[in-house]
Amino acid sequence: MTTRLPGRLVSLLRRGTRPACVLLPGAGGGLHPYLRLAAAIGKTHNVAVVRAAGLLPDEEPEVSIADMADAATRALTADQTVPAAVFGWSLGGAVAWELCVRLAEWGYQPDLVLVDASPLPRRATAEEDARVRETIIGMLGPRPDPATVERVRRVFDTQVAALASYRADRSYPGRVLMLMCTDEEFTFRAEAEARWRELAPDLSAGRLDAGHFDVFDPERLPQLVDEVTPFLGRASGAVLR
DSSP, X not given: OOOOOOOSXXXXXXXXXXXXXXXXXXXXXXXXXXXXXXXXXXXXXXEEEEOOTTSSTTOOOOSSHHHHHHHHHHHHHHTTBOOSEEEEETHHHHHHHHHHHHHHHTTOOOEEEEESOOSSOOOOOHHHHHXXXXXXXXXXXXXXXXXXXXXXXXXHHHHHHHHHTOOOOSOOOSOEEEEEEOSSSOSOHHHHHHHHHHHOTTEEEEEESSOTTTTTSTTTHHHHHHHHHHHTTSOOSOOBO
């Protein structure tokens, strides 16, 4: 007997036919970092997230950024969702970019927010990956279920391997807001910013006085919200149906 897995598009806030904002999670696939942000965006938008594959039993993670973007596109199509805005943090930024490129081919240009994301192949040592992996595991709480921990580890390892072979090559004509953190966690930011500017003709840039992994913390979130909500204030008219 085959178990039917839940759909990939998870609604976080939905009230009527308001513009839709779709979130793409970072490496490891956890939704928790986005919950406070969803509450802020949810004042003007319906908010949904495309959950990562591989976090449920009997589910395999996708092995490339293209596969992740294709899965997100299918999830939106199945739900008849045309987003007015797409938001991606970290790995989610790469997936969000590829999703928007696909939507542009169909004539849609949602506003796109990229937070501390890179369009270039990820360069990291095994030690760096292990440190980031354990940081993400730590976000699961003090006594996480061992099976859940193992699935998160597997998803993370698969996703960072996908990032290592990813490079954004196609431009996106829609409005883009690029926000980079100011900590010293990663060295990719200057090169990534230059490449995003090459790919996005309508790009606005900003800085977040936060670290990569604490950008959604309660004391840091107001700055992110202050950057994102004015950018999303001009809704495109697309709605979550």
